Amino acid sequence: MKFYPEEYRIKDQRMKPFIDPEEIWDYLNNTESTKERVREIIAKSLNKERLNLEETAVLVNTKDPELIEEIKQGAKTLKEKVYGNRIVLFAPLYVGNKCTNNCKYCGFRVTNKDAVRQTLSDQELIKEVEALEDNGQKRLILVYGEHQDYSPEFIAENVKTVYSVKKGNGEIRRVNINAAPLDIDGFRIVKESGIGTYQVFQETYHPEEYAKYHLGGKKKDYNYRLTSLDRAQEAGLDDVGIGALFGLYDWRYEVLAMIRHTNHFEACYNVGPHTLSFPRIQDASTIDVDPKYMVNDDDFVKLIAILRLAVPYTGMILTARESIRVRREVMEFGVSQIDGGTKLELGSYHESQNEDQNLNREQFAINDNRSLAEIIDELIDNGFLPSFCTACYRLGRTGEHFMEFSVPGFIKRYCTPNAILTLAEYLEDYATPKVVEKGWKIIDREMADLDNFKRVEELQNRLGRIKSGERDMYF
Numbered sequence: 001m002k003f004y005p006e007e008y009r010i011k012d013q014r015m016k017p018f019i020d021p022e023e024i025w026d027y028l029n030n031t032e033s034t035k036e037r038v039r040e041i042i043a044k045s046l047n048k049e050r051l052n053l054e055e056t057a058v059l060v061n062t063k064d065p066e067l068i069e070e071i072k073q074g075a076k077t078l079k080e081k082v083y084g085n086r087i088v089l090f091a092p093l094y095v096g097n098k099c100t101n102n103c104k105y106c107g108f109r110v111t112n113k114d115a116v117r118q119t120l121s122d123q124e125l126i127k128e129v130e131a132l133e134d135n136g137q138k139r140l141i142l143v144y145g146e147h148q149d150y151s152p153e154f155i156a157e158n159v160k161t162v163y164s165v166k167k168g169n170g171e172i173r174r175v176n177i178n179a180a181p182l183d184i185d186g187f188r189i190v191k192e193s194g195i196g197t198y199q200v201f202q203e204t205y206h207p208e209e210y211a212k213y214h215l216g217g218k219k220k221d222y223n224y225r226l227t228s229l230d231r232a233q234e235a236g237l238d239d240v241g242i243g244a245l246f247g248l249y250d251w252r253y254e255v256l257a258m259i260r261h262t263n264h265f266e267a268c269y270n271v272g273p274h275t276l277s278f279p280r281i282q283d284a285s286t287i288d289v290d291p292k293y294m295v296n297d298d299d300f301v302k303l304i305a306i307l308r309l310a311v312p313y314t315g316m317i318l319t320a321r322e323s324i325r326v327r328r329e330v331m332e333f334g335v336s337q338i339d340g341g342t343k344l345e346l347g348s349y350h351e352s353q354n355e356d357q358n359l360n361r362e363q364f365a366i367n368d369n370r371s372l373a374e375i376i377d378e379l380i381d382n383g384f385l386p387s388f389c390t391a392c393y394r395l396g397r398t399g400e401h402f403m404e405f406s407v408p409g410f411i412k413r414y415c416t417p418n419a420i421l422t423l424a425e426y427l428e429d430y431a432t433p434k435v436v437e438k439g440w441k442i443i444d445r446e447m448a449d450l451d452n453f454k455r456v457e458e459l460q461n462r463l464g465r466i467k468s469g470e471r472d473m474y475f
């Protein structure tokens with residue numbers, strides 16, 4: 001392999017680079033989309049089978065508006081089947097924006113001299129977490145630039161600090177990480193601090209395009225980044241999150257590459273990625289991106305529906321990069337996790353700041369700056385069940401996504417009851433009277449839907465205990 005320096009050459013044949021641009025373009029250029037084929041593939045996915053590259057290429061190459069509608073409806077049906085109407089909530093927490101890399105789409109790139117650099121002190125981190133807990137958050141993702149100051153030990157200390165912050169009934173029960181690739185020892189150190197998922201986005205899976213956008217720093221190394229989550233798996237970190245930054249290269253190529261990446265994990269570790277992310281490029285300070293590959297809203301909705309069908313069991317994350325309108329639309333077609341009450345400026349959860357974003361203090365522009373309370377209010381109005389569940393990961397039900405998928409009835413026995421318990425806590429501790437009223441209504445409706453009497457009885461018992469002040473009960 002021409003771009004595979006010896007020191008990164010992985011001895012184990014299974015670990016050979018697995019993204020082959022020629023193979024992907026071969027599928028995209030030589031795969032036809034017909035009505036019969038599209039319907040066959042949707043049926044396979046509704047049977048909860050993951051799609052291969054050829055099948056994904058058929059859906060990607062579908063141009064007929066009626067068939068695209070069928071793809072979206074298929075994704076909607078599958079989402080309801082696998083995830084019910086739950087939407088899991090989290091918040092990003094930026095800890096440090098020093099960075100030695102030079103990514104042309106990012107406000108934190110090393111060459112941006114206007115960027116205001118900051119790393120939260122322990123005290124500032126604690127204040128941020130307290131502010132997030134005061135809003136009712138239970139799940140966080142800590143975000144870092146790539147810099148020698150943000151070592152595995154530093155990240156691990158942050159994770160322990162976050163878990164140690166308890167304010168009233170507030171606590172963070174799951175901490176995920178979005179940071180630079182590490183070596184196996186580094187991943188092991190971070191894993192031992194008790195994190196959930198480690199996210200590393202490839203940005204673009206096309207090696208040549210990748211080189212055009214990553215001009216300096218360790219992130220220039222396409223292969224080191226591409227194989228980073230293999231090292232995480234080798235370190236025993238089996239909850240990993242992958243993603244591409246849509247707009248850097250052809251979205252059709254990136255979709256197939258994400259499926260190839262998923263294949264790879266299943267083949268090598270018998271577990272797919274825990275989550276998929278598909279952020280679209282947004283404005284950023286000193287951004288320098290060719291608009292040629294920008295993804296319009298129609299294609300964006302289509303690619304989310306296709307990813308849903310292609311990988312039925314993986315969580316799909318949509319962030320506040322997207323507008324309220326787009327988020328509302330795509331939540332139906334596959335998204336299972338969203339952030340709420342998001343602030344990107346370091347220290348801004350506890351230090352009030354004006355509503356306008358300052359892109360020299362934030363990585364990119366967001367388009368949904370509603371509070372967590374506003375988002376929960378709307379989710380309930382739209383028939384979704386907001387969830388802060390962290391049970392599987394804390395009960396060691398690793399590979400948990402398979403649970404929902406592989407164990408029939410898992411949703412009704414665990415996911416929905418746990419979502420109900422976490423929503424009840426939120427209603428008791430943080431919600432406005434208006435949301436309390438409609439929140440308990442949706443809980444009653446969900447309970448009526450549960451067919452396992454013993455579980456319903458136990459759930460009612462626990463809801464009573466939540467009303468009398470107990471917290472953190474889960475199945």
Ligand code: SF4
Nearest residue numbers: 099101103106109145
């Ligand atoms: S995208 Fe990440 S690695 Fe690249 S410049 Fe921004 S913070 Fe640094």
